[in-house]
Amino acid sequence: MRIAVIGAGAIGGFYGARLAASGQDVVFIARGATLSALTTNGLRVTGTEDLTLAVQATDDPTEVGPVDVVLMCTKTFQVADAAASYLPALVGPDTLVVTTQNGLQAPFVLADAIGREHVGPGLCRVWTKIAEPGVIDLMGGPQSLVVGTWDNSITPTLTAFRQALRDAGVDTVDTGDIWTALWTKVIHVVPEGAVGALLDAPLGELLGRHLAIFRRCIQEAVAVGRAHGADFPGDIVDQTLAFLSSQDPASTTSFQRDITAGRPSELEAQMGALPGLGDEVGVDTPVCDVIAETLRVRAERDAAA
Template identity: 40%
Template structure:
């Protein structure tokens, strides 16, 4: 299986580097300084020597591939049509973004039959062009076809991930996984960016607010026909209780560092919940509030 990875940040860099280390055929799609570093040095995982990898500036220059892993950060400036230009006929796109909207946006470009929604779990840090760090804990990718239909490439990709040290979780009801992940990452990312607090404080000092945000996401998912369990909020809080106390999301870190809101995942994560709630008449007032406040902060000065 030949795999093209669009984006060499935290997720794309780690997945791609590990796949190459375990003998799989991978080509990175990157731009600017990252492309130069990948070509000249390779991908660096933690403190190990760089792993040589092929890299090109566009999917159309990657040659024939069997699968595309979309691992770029989703922002208001993400051009999915441009990124996926040159996609071969019938080639599926595996989605990794923390957004309840991105699977549909990808499907609008390539069709639902070629869109594999998915979510990544694991705390990775993109430390520079072509460099990623991961310091323990679970790593998984939960994914599946749009409608749960069989596709032998799903299992083939899962086997490749497993060999690379990534737990592959294949679901027929993948949108349950997408919304369940959003319940954790969107609420902790937005509340963390607002307060400047890591997960350990969010799940204690701000627990009631965190639970209320998760509840808004739960109600929105149910209104869209996604059958999350009645215990989903409690289960997600219990998951948060097991994670490292100093953990923060990439959206949190970007916003706190002063990155403009339009260059962060704020709209793709929080804005998506607001829009999905509006579409079905669900009250998402906490997400609406945090979106407005964080957008305004992003237009002003760094938070810390």
């Protein structure tokens, strides 16, 4: 398959490297120091594996042309600009543009830009970080990418891409309900990141001293998801807490780390979006409302400092 990866950071660099190493025709859309590193030194994955590849990379999508699949691996707040800048040259009649961002916003942003028929809502689970431009540190995790289509239909491009992921050693499942899968990840990562950022606390403290507010935040997210059609099991809150209890108690999410460091974050696409999603379906979210507004005020103060 011909695959374009927009963003060669922690997510795009890892999945793009795996796909390229397995023989897929992968080109990275990058710029600045990352583009320079890719064209000079190639792409390297370190940590729990060591892989160095010479890769195709450019900042000009017209040099690439239409592809089978685009992996959109920017931050959520960069998706709209990336779509406007890069997708007109990359999207052909059957192109699938796969989202990798947490939250529910990215597929809707892309749908407005290119039409729902081209959007492949996706969710990734892997623990990576940027060691330096062009070098991705793999820290483990499930290393999975689950992809669907807007209406959960099966298309030739989707089928071929799922097989390409398997050939690349990336775990995937042929889900028939990508939206429930996305909502399931929302309730796993958004409350953790938001409550963790609010209290400057790692996962272990959320599951201990701060369990009451953490559980309430998860419960509200579940209620909103159910009202939007997510098919959760009845004990989803307990399942979620049990899963999180099996993780490293010192862990934090990338969203939490961005907020606490005063960097641009995905606040509005994650916790910031939940109150509005609740309003759309008549579900009150008082805990999420307070957390979102508190983090919003903090971010505004950090930006003004």
